[in-house]
Amino acid sequence: MAFDELHKEYEARRGKALSMGGAAKLERRRNAGILNARERIAYLLDAGSFIESGLLATSLYPGDRDKTPADGKITGYGRIDGREAAVVVNDFTVKGSSSAATNMKKIAHMQRTSVERGIPMVYLGESSGARIPDNMGAIGMGTLLAGNPSQYARLRECPWTSAILGMSYGSATWYGCMADFNVMRKGAVMAVSSERLVSMAIGEKVDAQELGGWRLHSEVTGLIDMAVDSDEEAIDALKAFLSYMPSHNAEAPPQKAVPRGSDDGSRAVASLVPKSRTKVYDIRKVVRAIIDKDSYFELKPRFGKTAATVLARVDGRVAGIIANNPLYKAGAMDAMACDKIISFMVLCDSYNIPLIFLVDNPGFVIGLEAERQKAPGKIINFMNALQLVTVPKLTVMLRKNYGQAYINMAGGRNAAEVAAWYTAEVSFMDPAFAVNVVHGSEGQRLEESDPERFAREFEAFQKNNSVWDLAATYAVQQVIAPQETRAWLIRMLEVHRNRRTGDIGQHRLHNWPTSY
């Protein structure tokens, strides 16, 4: 054969690259029950669809060339549920998947292809940061870093998804923060620097989970959208997220057939909401009852819990649901809930997903702590984003709707169409407080000092809050029964389609900061 020698070398080089960081390191991972980079790719992509870009890439350092298969970051293209995607999968067994000249070129190429060809990006992250000694000293810095002026310009042309699957510092952390969806495996860490470096720098022992574990990021920072138990669950979540997304922002999200039985839940919606106005309930049950069966995908469930943000399908069409959750703080929105809602509006508006607001809250959280958390700025950020949204917005008022929150939760002209359940009550503030503001005196609660008068005034204030008065002003266009909610949403999503643009919005939030 003419090319025997060359073909042998070709096979040998490919085999070496595919062996990653060597048998011993791969064995250790297997024993720990953690997938290696190539197993993760196999789990992520449709069978046989992966085509690698840069298998034979290595470090530029002469001494490292034999020790850096794929230069520690595996890149290429493959199909997810039949749709093309560009992937960056960090191989921690090769120099901790540290960032270096060659693999930075590989990532940049994936990102360019994603934008130019309109396919999503997937990052499976686990990285130790910039490679040492490559990046050390002024020569290293000058040669390697800050050479790409668009690396961090996140314009949301295509969905980015990230899974944090191990120790993530530097690169994997940055891409996780920039992604539209960031899922974390419990036990993984996402931080600026490792606990070892932090401990050295500040001379104090720091725990890795405290520094960047799933609890911190799902409950305090909101930098991850979901926490799961295994690599497989993380990749499943990432694929599920992409099933709601178009491949790029000039495309409408994919429609699916409506599962049988999707109308069953909506008849019982009224039974999920208590009759007493002082009792709470879990709005997520209402959301599940009005959407297509098994289409519920909640983002940041442990962060800013006074509101739930859920991707779902309604009559086969993708919709984003923003719902106050009375179960937590009576549904009063705090700074974290504002941040969560804003980032969800940015996501949906960027990828042509209509928004549905389900309203039941006593207003924004007020008080010293709220002001310290920049409540006024957050409320106005929320309004800035809301009024820049160009996807269709629909609002359903369930129960309480007070004050500025009435405007923020897409009240009045802030939605294309507003419906109110006949249980809705709308006013500037809860009547109990209003009675005290108008008829009470400082430091005294009228319900205690003069209960009879309180009851009388309360009734008068509450009477004026009724949904019939709101309907009379045409501030709501329909008054509906709870069990009519799903049918109303289906009909209105159809009426308010953006037909002139083929359901494509203007994406005026596309360069909104990825966290703030």
Next chain:
Amino acid sequence: MAREEIESEVTGTVWKIETKVGDKVMEGDVLMIIESMKMEIPVLATEAGTIAEFTTEETEPVSEGQVVVILET
């Protein structure tokens, strides 16, 4: 066994304690109810576990972030 401290998310008054020490609870179960903002706000179990201790009692005022229940998980 880890001790999980469960905080009240609101400032208010303890209205009703619906569980007792030694009860086994699941994540999301209602442990007690705080009256705040004219509403009955539940304190929920953040994880499955056994109630080890209450650090408040009915009719006592509580503030936001105050530990009210200790759960053994």
